[in-house]
Amino acid sequence: METDAAQPAPRTQQESGCETEGVGTRGTDDPTEPDLDQITPVAQDYLKVIWSATEWGDPPITSTALANRFGTSVANVTDTVKRLAQLGLVTHKPYKPIYLTPIGTRYAVAMVRRHRLLETFLVDKLGYGWDEVHNEAERLEHAATSTLIDRIDAALGHPVSDPHGDPIPDRNGVTHKPTNAVRLSEAGAGSWTVIRVSDADPDVLARAERLGLSPRRRADINENIKSDRELGAAIWVVPYDSD
Known part of the structure; x- marks a missing residue:
């Protein structure tokens, strides 16, 4: 620019x-x-x-x-x-x-x-x-x-x-x-709620959507997901609340 x-x-x-x-x-x-x-x-x-x-x-x-x-x-x-x-x-x-x-x-x-x-x-x-x-x-x-x-x-x-x-x-x-949000890469295994996906890279957004990792949706985090460094850095989660 x-x-x-x-x-x-x-x-x-x-x-x-x-x-x-x-x-x-x-x-x-x-x-x-x-x-x-x-x-x-x-x-x-x-x-x-x-x-x-x-x-x-x-x-x-x-x-x-x-x-x-x-x-x-x-x-x-x-x-x-x-x-x-x-x-x-x-x-x-x-x-x-x-x-x-x-x-x-x-x-x-x-x-x-x-x-x-x-x-x-x-x-x-x-x-x-x-x-x-x-x-x-x-x-x-x-x-x-x-x-x-x-x-x-x-x-x-x-x-x-x-x-x-x-x-x-x-x-x-x-x-x-939220005050308790962490990057996906820092989240432990288990159930979390996605609150944010960075829009810096459209390809990462498309990949997150294919995996169901979009805001306000539950995400069951495992090592396969966490191994994707781009997703791990782009996605923020909070502990899942079943209520």
Whole structure:
């Protein structure tokens, strides 16, 4: 990227028993959703990816990882990150990870909300497969207005997770995420419930679906499944509750 600044229905807030996390816990207590039109599509993409990188416990992202993610050069990423820093959206030192500022976090969470609601709408209302929606939502999210996103949210019943199990922030930046989730690779043998499958690789999504490993479904974990390193890293589970 050049520099320039059939799954189960998604759960609603009433059905969720997860912890809540707001943008205030990531550096600001201002609940107002920011105006995404104030930043460029490239800035929107960068902030969203920087925020998402640490959402499930991975370390902060680096310029090299961003370059790999966007299919561009480290030099291009460095230029863009410098501009984001000048705008007060990120902090970054040479050869160090990139961190969002409080206002950068607010923009990032708003973009994540937009992206995940669009993915959910495409699957739930238009019949897309969960392995098809990521790139489609990437294209749509820059054209969608806040009014459209709010109406999609209402039409879907205010879901708290997208088709892949990733939490959908509400308008105040609050998300609902289990506190006892572990990667499949770290889960012991026995019965678990899948809560999330990373959408980073469509092939992994398709393989998970063939094995019945999709969010909110019971999974009986054995060594054959755990031996698949890609699945083990991409899938998150919680202990199975028969109730």
